[in-house]
Amino acid sequence: MTSSEPFRAALAAVSLPADWQVEVVIRPRRRRLGLEVKPGGAVLVLVPPTTDPRLITWFVTCKRQWLTEKVKIATQLAPAHPIKEFIDGEEFRLYGVSYRLRLVDHAPAGVEQLPAFAPEGILYVRRQPPAQIRRAIVSLYRKIGLAWLQQHGRQYELDGQISNLTYVVRDLGRRHWGLYYTPPKHIVAAHWAAFSLPVRLVEYLLAHEMAHATSPAGRSHGPAWQRQMNQWMPDWRRRQVELVEAGRHAWLGGWNRPS
Numbered sequence: 329m330t331s332s333e334p335f336r337a338a339l340a341a342v343s344l345p346a347d348w349q350v351e352v353v354i355r356p357r358r359r360r361l362g363l364e365v366k367p368g369g370a371v372l373v374l375v376p377p378t379t380d381p382r383l384i385t386w387f388v389t390c391k392r393q394w395l396t397e398k399v400k401i402a403t404q405l406a407p408a409h410p411i412k413e414f415i416d417g418e419e420f421r422l423y424g425v426s427y428r429l430r431l432v433d434h435a436p437a438g439v440e441q442l443p444a445f446a447p448e449g450i451l452y453v454r455r456q457p458p459a460q461i462r463r464a465i466v467s468l469y470r471k472i473g474l475a476w477l478q479q480h481g482r483q484y485e486l487d488g489q490i491s492n493l494t495y496v497v498r499d500l501g502r503r504h505w506g507l508y509y510t511p512p513k514h515i516v517a518a519h520w521a522a523f524s525l526p527v528r529l530v531e532y533l534l535a536h537e538m539a540h541a542t543s544p545a546g547r548s549h550g551p552a553w554q555r556q557m558n559q560w561m562p563d564w565r566r567r568q569v570e571l572v573e574a575g576r577h578a579w580l581g582g583w584n585r586p587s
């Protein structure tokens with residue numbers, strides 16, 4: 329095992345800003361030095377084991393300007409997903425509209441079943457342990473989301489001559505708001521958390537995946553796919569940027585588990 333100590337010393341000679349998180353990572357299979365900036369701003373210096381440490385000093389010095397810009401962007405774009413407690417008054421969003429959680433023992437008048445987003449801006453959920461409240465809320469997003477996809481996907485199915493498509497709403501982790509699975513699956517999937525975002529962003533997500541479902545020629549986001557998007561949603565590029573921004577603050581299911 330090669331020690332990373334000489335590499336760290338070489339890096340220290342560059343005197344990068346003190347608030348940067350810089351890590352030396354030895355990569356046995358690499359042939360050249362590399363840099364990677366992680367979401368949030370951490371910098372990885374990827375080093376082949378046989379590297380002359382002086383080369384690191386030189387390399388990072390040369391890339392300093394580039395790194396400064398990348399770290400700035402990565403720090404600004406760091407996700408800030410909220411963590412929920414499932415207590416009365418806590419905010420949950422549906423299509424960008426704010427609702428306050430109210431835990432109840434019975435469905436109030438006018439509410440057919442629990443849980444429910446009620447028009448008066450209240451999310452009614454049965455009083456129960458937090459893990460179950462969380463599950464009930466996620467299921468509600470999934471149910472509402474699936475109905476929305478099926479309803480709004482119809483126009484694209486007709487226009488794009490898409491048949492036998494299946495829609496699903498589930499947890500897609502932290503990297504995807506939507507996915508299209510090619511045939512034989514032929515599925516458009518959306519993240520349940522997407523339905524908390526403004527409806528114009530959910531519309532973008534749907535159009536994006538439906539454009540994939542038309543099986544355009546070429547690369548997955550290539551000219552044919554873009555042509556379809558331009559036709560269906562002329563301002564899709566703006567919505568794409570808005571989704572990145574709004575998505576950073578979306579609730580993805582994180583909660584304060586009792587220890």
Ligand SMILES: [Zn+2]
Pocket residue numbers: 536540548549
């Ligand atoms: Zn795509």
